[in-house]
Amino acid sequence: MKTDVCLTFDVEFTIGGAFSDPANKRPVGEQSVFCEVDGKSHGLGFILDTLSAHRLAATFFVEALNVQYFGDAPMSGIVKTILAAGHDVQLHLHPCWRHFHMADWQAQLSDTPPNDSMAGRSARDIREIIKEGIETFTRWGVAAPIAIRTGGLQVDKTVYHVMQELKIPLASNIGVAIAPPVDSDIHFFAGRHSIAGVLEAPVLSYSDLSFGQKKHLKSLTITGSSWAEMRHLLNNARRKSISPVVILSHPSEFVKHTDVQYTQLAPNRLNQSRFKKLCLFLEQNRAHFNVLTFAEGASRWKAQSDDHLELLSVPTWMAMGRMLENKFNDIF
Numbered sequence: 001m002k003t004d005v006c007l008t009f010d011v012e013f014t015i016g017g018a019f020s021d022p023a024n025k026r027p028v029g030e031q032s033v034f035c036e037v038d039g040k041s042h043g044l045g046f047i048l049d050t051l052s053a054h055r056l057a058a059t060f061f062v063e064a065l066n067v068q069y070f071g072d073a074p075m076s077g078i079v080k081t082i083l084a085a086g087h088d089v090q091l092h093l094h095p096c097w098r099h100f101h102m103a104d105w106q107a108q109l110s111d112t113p114p115n116d117s118m119a120g121r122s123a124r125d126i127r128e129i130i131k132e133g134i135e136t137f138t139r140w141g142v143a144a145p146i147a148i149r150t151g152g153l154q155v156d157k158t159v160y161h162v163m164q165e166l167k168i169p170l171a172s173n174i175g176v177a178i179a180p181p182v183d184s185d186i187h188f189f190a191g192r193h194s195i196a197g198v199l200e201a202p203v204l205s206y207s208d209l210s211f212g213q214k215k216h217l218k219s220l221t222i223t224g225s226s227w228a229e230m231r232h233l234l235n236n237a238r239r240k241s242i243s244p245v246v247i248l249s250h251p252s253e254f255v256k257h258t259d260v261q262y263t264q265l266a267p268n269r270l271n272q273s274r275f276k277k278l279c280l281f282l283e284q285n286r287a288h289f290n291v292l293t294f295a296e297g298a299s300r301w302k303a304q305s306d307d308h309l310e311l312l313s314v315p316t317w318m319a320m321g322r323m324l325e326n327k328f329n330d331i332f
């Protein structure tokens with residue numbers, strides 16, 4: 001059996017400091033996704049070009065609530081670009097955008113502070129938010145989502161109950177090292193797990209350092225993990241039949257930005273090179289790894305769950321190497 005690998009990207013606009021400095025800052029739209037430097041897209045454009053060069057398909061979790069501020073046009077244009085390149089589009093939700101419901105949103109910031117978490121909400125609230133996302137997809141002319149990723153990977157069990165009720169069969173809401181759910185029995189590290197009838201395929205989390213019994217966790221991202229760690233984790237997941245391996249990234253990880261308004265960008269050469277190496281490896285090792293989208297995996301994953309609870313780890317020297325690599329990249 002090959003090991004399934006899902007390359008996933010959260011495609012979202014940024015608040016751009018507007019909540020902390022409403023007098024001077026406004027949200028940033030397309031530039032926070034395309035990340036153009038000298039007329040070349042180092043964000044979404046770089047990702048699509050690299051995937052195409054290696055003939056790989058990815059899942060893009062596209063944030064839909066930003067229409068409260070931007071209207072439909074900017075993100076629906078991006079969705080068309082992603083779909084035209086042959087990829088999978090699923091639903092990403094950052095409820096903080098609903099703050100722009102209010103015409104006097106600046107004045108409301110202190111009385112009704114924006115809440116970006118999908119966790120800790122009533123079922124009614126969650127239902128309303130997810131439905132708003134689905135309706136947005138319909139207006140964009142996109143197929144109804146079959147998978148959701150909650151913003152900031154913030155989730156609790158109520159979200160799954162509502163997803164089940166709304167007949168959304170798949171989720172990738174968990175990244176234990178990024179936002180551990182309050183329900184400790186859903187701290188899943190990898191594989192696929194049924195929660196209230198919804199199949200969760202978490203972003204892979206692994207241990208990079210141990211202090212006695214205590215383990216430090218990381219979730220697998222392009223920014224956070226070195227290529228050596230990625231290759232080590234992929235090979236170990238394969239050896240232990242852990243599938244799928246879900247990798248999380250964002251278009252903005254492929255540029256360095258010195259300001260929240262995305263006016264001063266430079267290509268992030270380290271992250272771009274990690275992603276290129278990952279794609280080349282996956283292309284050259286098709287005999288062992290099956291790169292697929294959530295839409296492609298849905299029916300097979302639903303038919304056979306894979307309740308792996310094992311935590312993968314990387315050697316300490318490898319984690320230290322990555323820390324140095326990241327530090328060096330931050331400085332230069």
Ligand SMILES: [Zn+2]
Nearest residue numbers: 010012151152
């Ligand atoms: Zn997000």
